[in-house]
Every structure is written in C-alpha cells, then in structure tokens.
Amino acid sequence: MSKHTTGLMPAELKTQSAQFQDRYKILQKLYDQLGRCRLKADAPRLKRMAIELELRVAKASASPQSYRFHMSVLLRDLLKEKGNFKKIKVAGKPVISSTKMTTGKHIDDTITRNKNYVMQKLADMLIDPKILEKHKYIMSRILPDDYIDNSEYANCERCNTKFKRTEIMLDTLCTYHPQKKIYNKDTKTHVFPCCGESTTSTSFMRLGCKKAEHHVFKNDSYPELRKISDFLKTSLIDGKENVLALDCEMAFTSKGFEMVRLTIVDFFTSKTLFDQIVEPFGEVIDLNTLFSGIHSEDMDKAVPYLDVMDRILTSDLINRNSILIGHGLENDLNVMRIIHQKIIDTAILFSVGRYKISLKNLTFETLSEKIQTGEHDSSQDAIATMNVIKKKIGVSINQVKWDV
Ligand SMILES: [Zn+2]
Ligand SMILES: [Zn+2]
Incomplete structure (x- = not known):
C-alpha cells in the first residue's frame, strides 16, 4: 500500500451506521481498489473519490451489516466495471458521474462545539483491549504459566x-x-x-x-517490568470522565528503560495539567538527551516515581473513566506501570501496513506542522498527538469553549 493512504479519513456523519474503525479500514481498501481501476486521477483526487463513495454507502446503510454488504458490492463492481461510474451503483442508486463528486467534508461547527458529540466521536476511536494486548499493552497482572526467568543476561x-x-x-x-x-x-x-x-x-x-562506559537494556515484558515496580490498575480509581493526552520521556538506567519526564494535557482546554521530571528507580546511565530532551541538570528537579503516581492517579486526573490519548502509548504506560482500558493510540489507528507511522510524520501529514526537529519534548508530543485527534474528528485545535 502506498504512503498516500495515511491521512485518509471517513467523512463526518451525525449518526453512524458502522464503527469508526470499520469505516476507516474499508476506506483504505476502497482507495486501493480505486487505484487499481486505472482512473485518470492523481492521489488527492482518488482520496476525495474514496471518501465520497464511502460516505454515500455509510449514509445509505441502516446497520453495520448493511454497510458491510453495500461496501462489498461496491468493491466488487468497481473492479468488474473497471471504474466506469456510469455502471456503478451505491446501495442500489447510480453514482452517475465521478466528476460530480466532492470532498464530502461538511462539518457543521455547531456539532463539533458540542462536548457530547465529541465524546461520542472519541468513544468510537477507543481501541479494543484485545488489540491493545497485541500491541504490547499490559492489560492484567497475571504472570504467564510458562514464564521462565532468564533475565540474568x-x-x-x-x-x-x-x-x-x-x-x-x-x-x-x-x-x-x-x-x-x-x-x-x-x-x-x-x-x-x-x-x-x-x-x-x-x-x-x-x-x-x-x-x-556502560551497556544499556530495555524491559518490555510484564514479568520483567514488575520486578522494579508492579503495575497499578486505574480500574480501582473512581473519578470524573475526562480526556487526557499524555507522553513520557525515558532514559536508560541500571534497572532498564525508565520514565524521566511525564506530561499530561487536557483535551478540552488544551491546558497542561501535569509536567514533571521524574526520578527513576535505577541509577541514570544515559539520559538519551537527543531523544528525551532531558539534560543532567534537569534531574535536580526530579520527583520520586511514587510521589508522581500519588499525584496523577486521582479522581480528577487519571482514573478508570479517563480516555487516554497517546502515540505508541504502550511505551508510556509500561514505564508508568499503569493498566488502563480506555485508550486512543494514534500509532495503531493511523498506521497502514506493518510499520507504525511516526508521530513526526503523522503530525506533518495531518497538521502540516513540524515537530521533533531537535531534541524531543513530551509536552510538544502530547499536544501534537491530541491535535491530530482533534483534526481527525473535525474539531478546531484552538477551541477551548464547549457547549454541553
Ligand atoms: Zn553497549
Ligand atoms: Zn554514528
């Protein structure tokens, strides 16, 4: 699949006949199929056509089943008729002419200012816990039966x-x-x-x-990670529903790869709610400054891990009802030692194919903004990830006032 398919998103709909993730996946397929039809259209135009066709099917379908049925007919006919739109029907209605197709992006801003609407959109983007597990998220504190400790080397x-x-x-x-x-x-x-x-x-x-003078290593399995500190379950913390973007910076220590900075940003106000240098359990070997942006003098301000957890695992901040947004968030949650269910991971949602898209490229494709041009900054990364989601659901990145 070509890299042009990234940034291809289903158009907004007030009522959805199918789940966002289904629509998203099928849209990529449709774009591929259009590409095979040898139409005289460049990539941006093919994208607009795919979005428009998908929107028509979504609008015409009453249920996820009918959506999938109409879509399979469309995909088949596109190939059969070699993209001759005069012969192609969507949900029984002719498509007429491909030249009349528009971008299909009509976002009513009275809708996108409505907090409930946005919460619904975010809920549609939550990733299934089984998929999270496949992406190395730790979802339970159970040691595998066949676990053998071979961590000597x-x-x-x-x-x-x-x-x-x-x-x-x-x-x-x-x-x-x-x-x-x-x-x-x-x-x-x-x-x-x-x-x-x-x-x-x-x-x-x-x-x-x-x-x-020293080698360095990383841990990523649960049995290894828990040796340093066991995971904390957010399901035990009651609290208000909120939406938080977060990002950590990590460094190599004598105990592996550990968190040295944590930033948490509020989705609806864009305010930074927490930004702190964190003292790791082990002795610092390499601050990884090129990537972490943390310099040795910053560590003077470091707060111990347990104090950080006390401050962030609360009813106002991270609790069982929080939606957490991040890019490759498994890395952050694993160094934070947190088990959480409600997750929007932009690296899972917007990668096409085997390799995960980088936050740098995703931000550039979605927001035309350059980040990570020098040392990384967890504050910049958390905000960029949050703004990618805002843009994808049609919300202005500057909006701070919401209709409830
Ligand atoms: Zn080495
Ligand atoms: Zn070199």
Whole structure:
C-alpha cells in the first residue's frame, strides 16, 4: 500500500451506521481498489473519490451489516466495471458521474462545539483491549504459566553486546551510533545520520561514533517490568470522565528503560495539567538527551516515581473513566506501570501496513506542522498527538469553549 493512504479519513456523519474503525479500514481498501481501476486521477483526487463513495454507502446503510454488504458490492463492481461510474451503483442508486463528486467534508461547527458529540466521536476511536494486548499493552497482572526467568543476561540496546545485568554498573566499553541507520536510495547503502558512516565502511567507525562506559537494556515484558515496580490498575480509581493526552520521556538506567519526564494535557482546554521530571528507580546511565530532551541538570528537579503516581492517579486526573490519548502509548504506560482500558493510540489507528507511522510524520501529514526537529519534548508530543485527534474528528485545535 502506498504512503498516500495515511491521512485518509471517513467523512463526518451525525449518526453512524458502522464503527469508526470499520469505516476507516474499508476506506483504505476502497482507495486501493480505486487505484487499481486505472482512473485518470492523481492521489488527492482518488482520496476525495474514496471518501465520497464511502460516505454515500455509510449514509445509505441502516446497520453495520448493511454497510458491510453495500461496501462489498461496491468493491466488487468497481473492479468488474473497471471504474466506469456510469455502471456503478451505491446501495442500489447510480453514482452517475465521478466528476460530480466532492470532498464530502461538511462539518457543521455547531456539532463539533458540542462536548457530547465529541465524546461520542472519541468513544468510537477507543481501541479494543484485545488489540491493545497485541500491541504490547499490559492489560492484567497475571504472570504467564510458562514464564521462565532468564533475565540474568541482556543484550545491549545500543551495541548489541550480551552482558550480565548485575554487572551493568561495572566499567566496560560500549561503542555505538546514537541514531538509527537510514537507507540511502542513491548509493543503495545504509548510513548512520549521526556521523555519516555507512554499514559497508571498513573503518572502525562503522561500529559506532560514540563511546560509553556502560551497556544499556530495555524491559518490555510484564514479568520483567514488575520486578522494579508492579503495575497499578486505574480500574480501582473512581473519578470524573475526562480526556487526557499524555507522553513520557525515558532514559536508560541500571534497572532498564525508565520514565524521566511525564506530561499530561487536557483535551478540552488544551491546558497542561501535569509536567514533571521524574526520578527513576535505577541509577541514570544515559539520559538519551537527543531523544528525551532531558539534560543532567534537569534531574535536580526530579520527583520520586511514587510521589508522581500519588499525584496523577486521582479522581480528577487519571482514573478508570479517563480516555487516554497517546502515540505508541504502550511505551508510556509500561514505564508508568499503569493498566488502563480506555485508550486512543494514534500509532495503531493511523498506521497502514506493518510499520507504525511516526508521530513526526503523522503530525506533518495531518497538521502540516513540524515537530521533533531537535531534541524531543513530551509536552510538544502530547499536544501534537491530541491535535491530530482533534483534526481527525473535525474539531478546531484552538477551541477551548464547549457547549454541553
Ligand atoms: Zn554514528
Ligand atoms: Zn553497549
């Protein structure tokens, strides 16, 4: 599938015959099918056609079943008639002429100012807990039956050397590239952007342009994560329904990959409700400044993990009724050690194909905004993720007053 399909979203409807996620997936299929019809249309025009056709089917369908039925007929006929719209019907009605098709995006702003309407839209975007589990979200505190503790050794996240975890603070030599290699189409080689060295280089530099005294590792399984601190269930905390965007910055410590900063932003007011440097359990090895934006002097202001949890797991902030918005939020919730059910993850919702879209690209495609041009910033990332969702559901990103 081409990268152009990202940003392809079903048009707004007051009443939905089908779930947002179903409509979203089928729209991608429809776009692909139109692409195979050899129509004389560029990608943006094909997108508009797909959105318009999908909207017609959604409007004409009374139930998810009829929606799926009409859609399968449309997909079949498109291929059969090779995109000749004069012969194609949507829910029994002729499409007439493809040239008359518009973008189909008519958003009534009295609707999008209504908080209940927006809450409904957000509820439609919640991701099924089974899908969350597939994306490495920890959803329960049950140890797998077949769990064997083989955590004595770890492979270094930076240089891939195998080392004994208990010896992590002993001096050694870790040679690595701080940035991931990227493929250069012209020279057909992989190059490290940090130093320009290529993987085919014969120089010692190919092993890495940076040296450190310790190796580093990451934990991502529940049995490993709980050893440092067990997960807290938000289902035990009652409170008001709210919508929060959150993002963490992480660093390598003697105990793995840990949270060092947490930002929480309110969806309806765009206000930052919490932004704090967090003291990890382990000794800091690498603040990962290039990505975390955290410098060693920032750590003077750090607050211990348990104090942070006391302040955020409350009836006014994160509770069982909160909708949490994030990009690849499993990474954040796993370093926060939180089990939560109501999640909107933009990396799951808007990725097409096997590889997850980066927040940087998603933000650029959706909002035409550049983020992460230098060091990352959890405040900027939380706001960008929230604004992507606002844009996708047709809400102005500057809106702070709502009709209830
Ligand atoms: Zn390098
Ligand atoms: Zn290493």
